[in-house]
């Protein structure tokens with residue numbers, strides 16, 4: 001298993017060592033100044049597609065391969081027939097089953113809004129493939145774009161009840177921040193409807209839009225109004241439709257999780273008690289003891 005993850009990471013680093021657009025040399029930090037939102041937008045978009053379609057990682061990886069092998073990674077494989085009189089590379093027989101173009105298009109659309117004419121299609125493709133492969137390997141982690149059923153399954157697989165899931169997410173999200181790409185769709189184009197999320201409080205939608213639109217990668221407090229205290233205020237926000245991520249808010253629309261939100265909103269004491277218990281349980285997950293584990297000299301290095 002460890003080898004598998006290592007091999008994946010190796011591959012990932014190999015395919016995206018650097019970005020190219022306009023530079024004479026490849027540079028990993030190329031977009032840091034002109035488009036700092038780049039990596040976050042790619043990661044969030046890839047994640048949202050991945051939740052609906054597990055074929056995204058292989059699709060993007062093959063796109064990189066087919067593009068790079070013919071004339072280098074120049075995103076020529078993405079051009080469609082509207083680009084000129086010659087038949088596009090994309091219509092060549094070996095390329096007919098390529099897929100994943102829609103992920104790149106969705107990323108590009110957002111980037112053109114935030115930093116127009118800055119990020120090349122090749123760089124988007126390379127980074128999206130990296131993220132898809134890495135996120136695919138980490139698919140057990142919950143995503144804010146998943147629905148309650150999917151999240152319940154992930155927590156149940158780790159031995160947590162619905163209530164434990166609610167208290168863990170609520171406690172965790174009672175502090176810290178979330179970046180706009182993780183929730184932008186909720187105030188603008190929820191699930192492709194061109195409408196805000198109906199579960200999102202309209203006043204809060206205006207606030208989120210104002211916080212994000214001038215700077216696509218802004219960070220907003222997870223728990224509006226009580227950003228720095230680990231407390232049960234988060235649950236009061238959820239009751240008012242002021243949850244930040246779709247996954248937070250959905251718990252209040254689902255009968256399996258709604259009552260726990262009401263319970264923790266009503267009692268700070270119950271929240272603290274259950275949060276502590278659930279955190280203890282989480283810290284005991286899969287712990288290696290005795291000769292099964294090891295003491296590393298440096299935490300970043302396996303041996």
Ligand code: HEM
Pocket residue numbers: 142143144145151168169171172173175176177178179180182222245247
């Ligand atoms: C349903 C499961 C969960 C989902 C889908 C989820 C998703 C997210 C997302 C998307 C962010 C924003 C990341 C960013 O923009 O940089 C975030 C932030 C955060 N999450 Fe969660 N999360 C979940 C459960 C948890 C749990 C169980 C905890 C801890 C007990 C937790 C603790 C946090 C904290 C503290 C932050 C803020 C980090 C910071 O400010 O740097 N989350 N979460």
